[in-house]
Amino acid sequence: MNYIFKYISSFIIFLIIWWLIQYLTNSPSYILPNPYEVFLSMKDNLYLLAYHSMITFFEILVGFVLGLILGMYTGILFIISKSMRKWMLPFIILTQAIPIFAIAPVLTLWVGYGIWSKIIMTILIIYFPITIAFYDGLKRIDPMIINLAKMMGANTFSMLLKIRIPYALPQLSSGLKLAAAFAPMGAVIGEWVGSSEGLGYLMLYASGRVQIDLMFSSIIILAFFTILLYNIVSYVSNYITRWDPKSHIN
Amino acid sequence: MKRKTLSFSLQGSLKNDEETIFSNIKLKINFNKWTSIIGKSGSGKSTLLKVMAGMDLPEVFINTIKSSNKNFSFSWMAQNDLLLPWASVIDNITLGQKLRREKLDLERALNLLKQVGLINKVNALPSTLSGGMRQRVALARTIMENKNIILMDEPFSALDSITRSEMQKLTWELLKDKTVIMVTHDPLEALLLSNDLYYITKHKLNPIKLPNSEPFRKINDKSLLYSHKFIFNKLEKS
Numbered sequence: 001m002n003y004i005f006k007y008i009s010s011f012i013i014f015l016i017i018w019w020l021i022q023y024l025t026n027s028p029s030y031i032l033p034n035p036y037e038v039f040l041s042m043k044d045n046l047y048l049l050a051y052h053s054m055i056t057f058f059e060i061l062v063g064f065v066l067g068l069i070l071g072m073y074t075g076i077l078f079i080i081s082k083s084m085r086k087w088m089l090p091f092i093i094l095t096q097a098i099p100i101f102a103i104a105p106v107l108t109l110w111v112g113y114g115i116w117s118k119i120i121m122t123i124l125i126i127y128f129p130i131t132i133a134f135y136d137g138l139k140r141i142d143p144m145i146i147n148l149a150k151m152m153g154a155n156t157f158s159m160l161l162k163i164r165i166p167y168a169l170p171q172l173s174s175g176l177k178l179a180a181a182f183a184p185m186g187a188v189i190g191e192w193v194g195s196s197e198g199l200g201y202l203m204l205y206a207s208g209r210v211q212i213d214l215m216f217s218s219i220i221i222l223a224f225f226t227i228l229l230y231n232i233v234s235y236v237s238n239y240i241t242r243w244d245p246k247s248h249i250n
Numbered sequence: 251m252k253r254k255t256l257s258f259s260l261q262g263s264l265k266n267d268e269e270t271i272f273s274n275i276k277l278k279i280n281f282n283k284w285t286s287i288i289g290k291s292g293s294g295k296s297t298l299l300k301v302m303a304g305m306d307l308p309e310v311f312i313n314t315i316k317s318s319n320k321n322f323s324f325s326w327m328a329q330n331d332l333l334l335p336w337a338s339v340i341d342n343i344t345l346g347q348k349l350r351r352e353k354l355d356l357e358r359a360l361n362l363l364k365q366v367g368l369i370n371k372v373n374a375l376p377s378t379l380s381g382g383m384r385q386r387v388a389l390a391r392t393i394m395e396n397k398n399i400i401l402m403d404e405p406f407s408a409l410d411s412i413t414r415s416e417m418q419k420l421t422w423e424l425l426k427d428k429t430v431i432m433v434t435h436d437p438l439e440a441l442l443l444s445n446d447l448y449y450i451t452k453h454k455l456n457p458i459k460l461p462n463s464e465p466f467r468k469i470n471d472k473s474l475l476y477s478h479k480f481i482f483n484k485l486e487k488s
Contacts, residue, residue, distance in 0.1 A: 142330070142332070144328060144330065144332055145332050145334075147300075147303075147305045147306075147326070148326055148332050149345075149349055150305075151303060151305075151324055151325065151326055152325075152345065152346035152349050152350065152395065153346065153349060153350045154349035154350070158348075158349045158350075158351065159349070162345075162348060162349055163334070163349075166334070166336050169336075243335050243336035243375055243377065244335060244336070245377055
């Protein structure tokens with residue numbers, strides 16, 4: 001309750017600052033609309049915003065889940081196979097070395113204008129933080145615990161499931177939180193580059209028609225969804241690492 | 251569990267990049283007895299214990315020690331309790347059975363918890379326990395494994411002196427009929443607990459004649475104090 005109150009109060013402070021800036025600079029609404037104008041625009045375009053939001057949310061969620069599965073799978077491959085690690089790590093770094101804006105048009109060309117190019121963008125953007133965080137967690141285990149488990153007769157599978165993966169959860173949590181903050185970016189960049197639906201598309205559309213209030217509405221909805229996703233991920237992360245005092249510094 | 255016909259023995263040398271750690275040592279372990287190996291820190295005693303267990307050593311080591319460890323199974327207790335932080339006390343004790351996907355013997359686990367005095371901490375997480383309690387959980391886990399040979403790497407050295415003395419007594423009570431090999435840097439601890447005792451000097455394992463009394467020895471035993479002084483001098487010169 002206290003948590004939600006803090007969010008609401010910082011949102012109100014944000015609105016006040018926004019309003020003040022608009023008021024003091026006396027900006028016209030095609031440069032900086034005030035919060036009330038944006039609110040009205042949201043009300044008027046409710047269905048339009050809802051439709052495009054649903055599409056973006058769907059892309060983000062599917063991209064997040066697939067990126068998570070793929071990233072964890074790669075982390076596990078790295079820990080059980082040295083050659084995988086050697087051959088795949090440069091490839092993964094390559095996915096980060098190429099600017100995401102440069103890949104986006106190519107992806108659209110290959111996969112088409114539909115939602116899959118956006119989902120792949122989202123996966124690309126979160127794959128790296130999740131893989132690296134998870135792999136780091138999997139390997140950063142006291143070697144004596146591995147020795148102890150081997151002595152107890154653990155095989156590769158039980159070692160992973162009962163020892164390595166639980167140990168890696170605090171590290172994975174950090175990767176998850178980064179991914180939650182980055183995932184919406186992937187989807188929106190994908191929409192900018194080529195699409196006819198989604199919040200990214202709506203922003204460009206509104207900007208082109210100088211409907212800045214509609215553009216701001218899209219931004220606020222996207223920000224709201226990012227915060228929501230981050231908080232859900234954060235809650236789940238805290239739950240799965242509740243045994244780890246280092247993950248819970250007040 | 252008794253394997254009278256086989257013997258657990260070691261023979262060979264151990265080097266690293268720069269120096270010899272053990273040169274042509276020989277060791278034969280008596281079953282159902284407590285054997286201790288004492289040495290200064292850096293003398294290679296923990297590494298020797300790892301060799302016995304057949305653990306992988308870091309690449310800097312050149313190990314030519316032959317050991318009959320293939321014929322035996324081992325359990326391990328170290329200075330660091332190595333408890334899994336997310337698992338409750340009972341889950342930690344039954345870890346071996348879980349890793350091997352065996353049926354859990356909860357009755358035995360609870361009985362062991364009773365013996366180490368932690369029956370009221372069955373579902374507690376390790377982070378909520380004191381150092382002494384955690385080491386008792388580690389002891390219960392070690393016994394739960396029911397292996398031929400128990401290897402102990404300075405199991406009490408992280409504890410305060412009162413807790414250490416309690417732990418030594420408790421451990422001895424629970425393990426006196428087992429085959430135990432313990433490395434330690436504390437001469438007194440070794441003298442209280444051991445049936446056979448070796449000290450490390452000049453890259454060799456040298457046996458020490460122990461007082462005639464049986465372990466667990468009394469600390470005011472005169473001959474024990476004499477042996478203590480003897481070991482101390484030897485280690486100092488080593």
